[in-house]
Amino acid sequence: MxxxxxxxxxxxxxxxxxxxxxxxxxxxxxxxxxxxxxxxxxxxxxxxxxxxxxxxxxxxxxxxxxxxxxxxxxxxxxxxxxxxxxxxxxxxxxxxxxxxxxxxxxxxxxxxxxxxxxxxxxxxxxxxxxxxxxxxxTTGAACVALVAGIAVWLVGFGFEAIGDAQLRRFKADPANKGRIMDRGLWAWTRHPNYFGDACVWWGLWLIAASAWPGVLTALSPVAMTYFLVVATGARLLEQSMGRRPGYAEYQRRTSFFVPRPPRPKGSALRS
Structure with a gap:
């Protein structure tokens, strides 16, 4: 049908x-x-x-x-x-x-x-x-959206999978107990896994949008991004992480969500 x-x-x-x-x-x-x-x-x-x-x-x-x-x-x-x-x-x-x-x-x-x-x-x-x-x-110029969607998905999956693996290895080292993870992708964004997840779903939407009427479902990745940033994701996690020693300094020098080059220690950064 x-x-x-x-x-x-x-x-x-x-x-x-x-x-x-x-x-x-x-x-x-x-x-x-x-x-x-x-x-x-x-x-x-x-x-x-x-x-x-x-x-x-x-x-x-x-x-x-x-x-x-x-x-x-x-x-x-x-x-x-x-x-x-x-x-x-x-x-x-x-x-x-x-x-x-x-x-x-x-x-x-x-x-x-x-x-x-x-x-x-x-x-x-x-x-x-x-x-x-x-x-x-998908035909004609719409193939650009499909290819772009695959590329965005790859970026997102890489951020999410690599970020999770880096954090898992960090926590597995007893020497890091009580310390804040600020290495690898976690030096570029405080939430590489959530950022990656958002990219995954924007990529999937671009693939779907490459053929009508998939473009009409844009609110779906918008909703996912909202969940990841506000409702159940990054903002909620920061409420508990903010009480940990050293996290305020980490916030000042590391981007909240979208990756950016890390700032030197002691510098300020607006989230």
């Missing part, structure tokens, strides 16, 4: 899949006593939607396979990273604070404030992938 009917099938199947995924993740989180399992399901949800779009869509096959591959590489790496990061640790401080902020049983608060919200965000952010699956082939 092409056009609106085909998109409605993909959108409905994607929504159903995400509801099931978040329900299962909530049950697992309730059983083990920590709801940060939702972070593991973040990448997996997008992978599932991308493969549903690939199988159910009848738009340009090359672009469907390309998007499925790029989303799978990104999503599986991220989910594995979050699983390893959270394994053997307690609840994420963000969720501890959130559960304490609202009245009611923790499982109900988690269901409405964490898991349902994440599922809705996954569905909305993945709209470029869903809509692209029923669009015609």
């Amino acid at each position: 092409t056009g609106p009917a085909g998109f409605a099938v993909i959108a409905g199947a994607s929504l159903l899949f995400l509801v099931v995924l978040q329900t299962v993740a909530l049950a697992v989180g309730h059983r083990i006593g920590r709801y940060n399992v939702v972070d593991v399901g973040w990448g997996l949800g997008f992978v599932g939607v991308a493969w549903l779009a690939l199988v159910l869509g009848d738009g340009d096959a090359t672009r469907r396979w390309l998007l499925a591959a790029l989303v799978s590489i990104w999503g599986l790496r991220l989910s594995l990273h979050m699983f390893v990061k959270s394994r053997g640790h307690g609840e994420d401080p963000r969720y501890v604070e959130m559960l304490a902020r609202y009245e009611g049983p923790p499982v109900r608060v988690a269901a409405t404030r964490v898991f349902a919200t994440q599922g809705a965000a996954q569905w909305f952010v993945s709209l470029p992938i869903q809509l692209s699956a029923v669009a015609s082939a």
Whole structure:
């Protein structure tokens, strides 16, 4: 099915899949006593939607396979990273604070404030992938957008994967206990992983926008960037990191989000 009917099938199947995924993740989180399992399901949800779009869509096959591959590489790496990061640790401080902020049983608060919200965000952010699956082939000058999208995705994936690896190695060294990570990509931006994630989704949107009507889904990467910067990402993390010794100095000399050359120690930098 092409056009609106085909998109409605993909959108409905994607929504159903995400509801099931978040329900299962909530049950697992309730059983083990920590709801940060939702972070593991973040990448997996997008992978599932991308493969549903690939199988159910009848738009340009090359672009469907390309998007499925790029989303799978990104999503599986991220989910594995979050699983390893959270394994053997307690609840994420963000969720501890959130559960304490609202009245009611923790499982109900988690269901409405964490898991349902994440599922809705996954569905909305993945709209470029869903809509692209029923669009015609990319032709002519629009191929520039497709190539640019791949390039932006590569930059973003590199920032995210390399940034995570650098931080993991830094934390694994006992000599760095209590110190602020300010090396490698972390000297250029205080949040290379979040910046990379934003680039990944702008790249995916450019690929989808290379064929009408994918360009209409621009609010999806805008929403993802908002989540990464304001709602659940960098700004929220800085609230807790700001209390650590040395972090204020790190803030003064290192860009908040978009990478810039590091400033010398003791210099000021506006975020």
